[in-house]
Amino acid sequence: MNGQHNAPIGIFDSGIGGLLVMKQLVKLLPKESCLYFADSGRLPYGDKGRQTIIRYSIENSIFLLEKKIKILVVACNTATAHALDTLQALFKLPIIGTVEPGAQRAVEKTTHGRIAVLGTQGTIASECYQKAILKIAPKAAVLPIACPLFVPLVEENYFTSPAARLIVQDYLNPLKKARIDTLLLGCTHYPLLADLIRDVVGDQIALVDSATSCADAVAAALEGHGLSYDGEGLPSYGYFVSDDTEKFRQRGTQFLEMPIENVHGIA
Amino acid sequence: MNGQHNAPIGIFDSGIGGLLVMKQLVKLLPKESCLYFADSGRLPYGDKGRQTIIRYSIENSIFLLEKKIKILVVACNTATAHALDTLQALFKLPIIGTVEPGAQRAVEKTTHGRIAVLGTQGTIASECYQKAILKIAPKAAVLPIACPLFVPLVEENYFTSPAARLIVQDYLNPLKKARIDTLLLGCTHYPLLADLIRDVVGDQIALVDSATSCADAVAAALEGHGLSYDGEGLPSYGYFVSDDTEKFRQRGTQFLEMPIENVHGIA
Numbered sequence: 189m190n191g192q193h194n195a196p197i198g199i200f201d202s203g204i205g206g207l208l209v210m211k212q213l214v215k216l217l218p219k220e221s222c223l224y225f226a227d228s229g230r231l232p233y234g235d236k237g238r239q240t241i242i243r244y245s246i247e248n249s250i251f252l253l254e255k256k257i258k259i260l261v262v263a264c265n266t267a268t269a270h271a272l273d274t275l276q277a278l279f280k281l282p283i284i285g286t287v288e289p290g291a292q293r294a295v296e297k298t299t300h301g302r303i304a305v306l307g308t309q310g311t312i313a314s315e316c317y318q319k320a321i322l323k324i325a326p327k328a329a330v331l332p333i334a335c336p337l338f339v340p341l342v343e344e345n346y347f348t349s350p351a352a353r354l355i356v357q358d359y360l361n362p363l364k365k366a367r368i369d370t371l372l373l374g375c376t377h378y379p380l381l382a383d384l385i386r387d388v389v390g391d392q393i394a395l396v397d398s399a400t401s402c403a404d405a406v407a408a409a410l411e412g413h414g415l416s417y418d419g420e421g422l423p424s425y426g427y428f429v430s431d432d433t434e435k436f437r438q439r440g441t442q443f444l445e446m447p448i449e450n451v452h453g454i455a
Numbered sequence: 456m457n458g459q460h461n462a463p464i465g466i467f468d469s470g471i472g473g474l475l476v477m478k479q480l481v482k483l484l485p486k487e488s489c490l491y492f493a494d495s496g497r498l499p500y501g502d503k504g505r506q507t508i509i510r511y512s513i514e515n516s517i518f519l520l521e522k523k524i525k526i527l528v529v530a531c532n533t534a535t536a537h538a539l540d541t542l543q544a545l546f547k548l549p550i551i552g553t554v555e556p557g558a559q560r561a562v563e564k565t566t567h568g569r570i571a572v573l574g575t576q577g578t579i580a581s582e583c584y585q586k587a588i589l590k591i592a593p594k595a596a597v598l599p600i601a602c603p604l605f606v607p608l609v610e611e612n613y614f615t616s617p618a619a620r621l622i623v624q625d626y627l628n629p630l631k632k633a634r635i636d637t638l639l640l641g642c643t644h645y646p647l648l649a650d651l652i653r654d655v656v657g658d659q660i661a662l663v664d665s666a667t668s669c670a671d672a673v674a675a676a677l678e679g680h681g682l683s684y685d686g687e688g689l690p691s692y693g694y695f696v697s698d699d700t701e702k703f704r705q706r707g708t709q710f711l712e713m714p715i716e717n718v719h720g721i722a
Contacts, residue, residue: 229507230497235610237699240496243722340607343502351621358618432504455510 193417196221196424197406198257200248202231203343204436205376205399206263207443209286212403213261214425214446217410221423223255226440229430232339233266234308234375241310245271249279251428251454258415259284261406265307265375265398269314282409289405290372290398291320295328297394298370304331304363306385307374308339317374331366335359335378342377347384356381356388363389372396380443427451460684463488463691464673465524467515469498470610471703472643472666473530474710476553479670480528481692481713484677488690490522493707496697499606500533501575501642508577512538516546518695518721525682526551528673532574532642532665536581549676556672557639557665558587562595564661565637571598571630573652574641575606584641598633602626602645609644614651623648623655630656637661647710694718 197217199210203226210222225248227233233241245267249260260283262268262275268285276283294303305317312334321330337355341347363371371393373379379397386395410416425448429436433451440448464484466477470493477489492515494500500508512534516527527550529535529542535552543550561570572584579601588597604622608614630638638656640646643666653662677683692715696703700718707715 229503236496237702239720240698336611337607337613340604344603346604346622349621349625351618351625354616354618354621355613358616431507435504453506 192258193415194221194419195256195258196223196426197259197261198223198225198252198255199261199263200225200227200252200267201264201376202226202233202267203228204440204443205342207440208376208379208399209261209263209402211444212400213406216403216407217416219417219419219423220410221425223252223257223426223428225252225428226436227430228432228436232308233264234310234339235336236310238270238310238314241267241270242274245275246278249275253279253281257281259406259410259413261402262286263376263399263402266310269311269316282413282415284402284406284409286376286398286402287316287320287374289401290374290396291317292324293401294370294372294396295321295325297396298325298328300369301325301328302366302368303328303370303372304333304366304368305372305374306333306335306338306359306378309334309336311374317372331362331368333359333362338375338381339377342380347381353384353388356384360385360388368393370394370396372398374398425450428454430454459525460682461488461686462523462525463490463693464526464528465490465492465519465522466528466530467492467494467519467534468531468643469493469500469534470495471707471710474707475643475646475666476528476530476669478711479667480673483670483674484683486684486686486690487677488692490519490524490693490695492519492695493703494697495699495703499575500531501577501606502603503577505537505577505581508534508537509541512542513545516542520546520548524548526673526677526680528669529553530643530666530669533577536578536583549680549682551669551673551676553643553665553669554583554587554641556668557641557663558584559591560668561637561639561663562588562592564663565592565595567636568592568595569633569635570595570637570639571600571633571635572639572641573600573602573605573626573645576601576603578641584639598629598635600626600629605642605648606644609647614648619648620651620655623651627652627655635660637663639663639665641665692717695721697721
């Protein structure tokens with residue numbers, strides 16, 4: 189057996205949102221080890237410039253590549269939107285982002301081809317979801333909506349307040365007239381707002397979560413490249429953080445829904 | 456005359472908030488040149504860890520010191536709270552932060568010694584304002600309030616919405632019972648919310664702005680160190696930004712209220 193099989197999956201995000209992708213991966217692939225890098229010292233990514241995000245994504249990728257990962261997961265929609273092409277052109281290993289899997293899932297779910305996409309300013313401005321959906325379903329109607337305050341609301345644990353509801357209503361106001369049937373949450377933070385969003389948009393609209401579909405795509409890619417691990421021993425999980433490790437451990441545990449140990453700060 | 460006199464004032468902030476300090480400086484000291492560094496590639500500073508902010512502040516300071524500035528202005532409350540002592544111990548030039556001048560002004564304004572301080576999580580957790588106020592006025596009662604969503608509201612230009620009003624009311628709720636007479640805005644972003652805050656707290660409370668008092672302290676320090684410039688020629692202004700320069704130029708112009716040219720991106 190090739191030694192590469194038991195190498196870890198490498199995952200990066202600007203912060204803790206990508207832990208929702210890792211949670212799905214742990215569920216789907218319980219024998220695989222994971223290394224997670226949270227660039228929390230430079231978050232958020234959503235409203236920063238394209239060149240800045242490309243630079244950060246390359247740095248984060250090299251950091252994980254040096255740890256001998258077998259596949260790289262860009263568990264951040266903004267980084268996927270701006271940098272996935274660059275990373276795939278630079279590095280040899282398989283690299284999976286959030287956008288294509290999310291777009292694929294939305295197209296599978298839609299009944300009338302009317303899909304709204306919520307994302308950060310960077311993700312929406314890049315038009316990545318629009319392009320990815322139209323590539324699979326050229327007749328789909330896509331309504332993109334930038335929701336720049338959703339990440340701060342989640343990061344600050346403020347998403348059950350009346351103000352959060354007003355902000356969600358305000359951002360989702362364009363949906364009223366648009367008769368969409370599917371709503372794609374194009375940011376790994378947004379599943380934490382799913383209950384509130386569901387409440388505002390009603391039960392008739394299908395919600396698609398880019399974290400879950402990204403994890404499915406990682407499992408398929410490992411299988412496709414013959415890189416899956418199904419051997420002996422327990423998996424190991426390690427975490428690297430560019431800001432305070434204790435805050436990551438505390439908040440991250442809520443996202444990952446399992447204890448977080450083995451957290452290393454990097455400067 | 457010493458060549459140092461016509462060296463520029465160096466100013467750094469996590470983003471555009473510190474331009475409010477620079478605006479006051481330009482008004483007070485129209486002959487002085489300024490170099491402004493916005494670390495917008497790593498903003499916000501308010502909820503990041505102490506060691507991270509110290510590291511960023513040292514890097515920002517060295518960047519400006521290499522440009523031969525004559526005085527350094529830490530135009531960010533979080534950076535002042537965590538890093539001013541370290542910077543003053545490391546570097547030889549005069550270094551002015553926002554906290555002491557703001558505390559001094561609040562003590563001058565208060566009628567009954569009851570002062571509330573609004574700030575980011577980092578500023579409030581550091582207790583810097585509490586300590587600075589009690590050092591000058593040991594009998595003062597200080598009520599610190601962390602307002603972590605104020606910076607995102609300002610950055611996203613969302614501060615005239617009903618949701619912004621709800622968030623301000625929510626954060627300032629503890630003021631109702633506290634009978635304070637003075638409210639210190641301990642973050643350079645918050646003056647943009649001053650009208651809304653004024654509306655929520657009423658006319659009886661004095662509002663103190665740390666940006667204005669910081670600029671006054673810089674003028675006094677230049678005078679005190681014999682570093683003021685009053686010679687010939689027009690002042691020059693230069694800007695360095697660690698994220699997208701165009702976004703800085705556009706949003707910054709609203710803060711500075713004069714055209715921004717000469718903006719350089721740094722990686």
